[in-house]
Amino acid sequence: MTQFLLALLLFLAMHIIPAVPPIRAGLIAMMGRRAYLLVYSLVSLVLLGWVFHAAMRLDFIPLWDPAAWQAWVPMVLTPLAMALLVAGLLSPNPASVTLRGPAAEPGAVTTITRHPVLWGFALWAGSHLVPNGDVRSLLLFGSFLAFALLGIWMTERRARRRLGEQWNAITLSTSVIPFAALLTGRARLRVDGPLVSGVLGSAALTVWLLLGGHVVLFNADPLVLTTL
Numbered sequence: 001m002t003q004f005l006l007a008l009l010l011f012l013a014m015h016i017i018p019a020v021p022p023i024r025a026g027l028i029a030m031m032g033r034r035a036y037l038l039v040y041s042l043v044s045l046v047l048l049g050w051v052f053h054a055a056m057r058l059d060f061i062p063l064w065d066p067a068a069w070q071a072w073v074p075m076v077l078t079p080l081a082m083a084l085l086v087a088g089l090l091s092p093n094p095a096s097v098t099l100r101g102p103a104a105e106p107g108a109v110t111t112i113t114r115h116p117v118l119w120g121f122a123l124w125a126g127s128h129l130v131p132n133g134d135v136r137s138l139l140l141f142g143s144f145l146a147f148a149l150l151g152i153w154m155t156e157r158r159a160r161r162r163l164g165e166q167w168n169a170i171t172l173s174t175s176v177i178p179f180a181a182l183l184t185g186r187a188r189l190r191v192d193g194p195l196v197s198g199v200l201g202s203a204a205l206t207v208w209l210l211l212g213g214h215v216v217l218f219n220a221d222p223l224v225l226t227t228l
Contacts (some may be wrong), residue, residue: 001058002059004055004057004058004122004136004139004157006054007047007050007051007053007054008051008054008139008140008143011047011048011050012048012143012147014031014040014044014047015044015147015151018040019154021158021162025151028039033100033101037099041099052140052218053141055139055140056136058135058136059135059136060136061133061134061135061136062133062134062139062227063135064133065133066133070130071131071222072126073127073130073131074127074130074131074222075222076127077123077124077126078124078127078128079129079203079208080120080202081119081121081122081123081124081196081207082120082124082198082205083120083195083198083201084112084113084116084117084120085116085117085120085121085124085198086133086194086197086201087107087108087116087194087197087198088107088117088120088131088198089193090107090193090194090197090198091105091106091107091108091116091192091194091195091203092105092106092107092111093109093112093114093116093164094106094159094163094166094170095115095155095159095170095174096111096114096115096116096117096118096155097115097117097118097151097155098117106174107192107194107195108189108191108194108195109194109195109198110173110174110191111173111174111177111181111182111187111188111189111190112178112182112189113176113177113178113179113181114171114175115151115155115156115173115176117176118148118149118151119152121144121148121151122144122145122149122152124144125141125142125144125145125148126145127167128141129141129142131168140178144193152176161162172184173187173214174187175187207213209222210222210223
């Protein structure tokens with residue numbers, strides 16, 4: 001448990017501390033934007049792998065019985081989560097997390113939600129809570145879900161202060177809740193390169209995971225779980 005908590009705390013710290021504007025600006029000024037993003041991404045991946053490795057070493061303590069319908073929740077929501085995550089990272093977005101610099105127009109994915117990366121993370125974590133009814137999964141995915149939802153709230157507050165009058169224009173055509181702006185008519189769905197890349201990348205990764213990749217990474221076959 002100690003190793004898991006340490007890995008989780010370091011992972012969370014890695015995403016909370018550099019998000020503070022003065023710290024982020026200082027790191028970018030010292031390293032350059034491209035080098036900063038590269039180092040940040042690599043360290044994040046290493047820490048995420050450590051979190052999973054430490055979680056898998058915890059004792060298995062069941063909380064609820066598995067059922068076939070539970071496995072369908074991540075199978076439906078995870079492709080959407082991955083598409084939002086990839087498209088969000090590749091799209092200009094002054095209101096939320098992105099790997100892109102400032103641009104005149106936010107990416108098309110922001111018509112779905114102005115926090116695509118954080119919602120992608122939240123949907124992935126939340127959907128995986130359902131079929132994994134044990135204590136270690138609750139600690140793992142529950143922590144990630146709480147972190148993503150808290151991140152949305154914190155990012156909203158920071159963007160509102162940072163963007164000033166521009167914030168009002170952004171909120172007129174976007175929404176926090178995915179698809180809310182589209183369903184209420186405040187936004188029209190656009191398509192651009194990052195959104196297409198997100199959809200295609202998600203489709204390719206989903207096929208690989210279902211054809212054996214998930215077994216290789218996590219020793220669990222989603223297709224088998226749907227037939228329980």
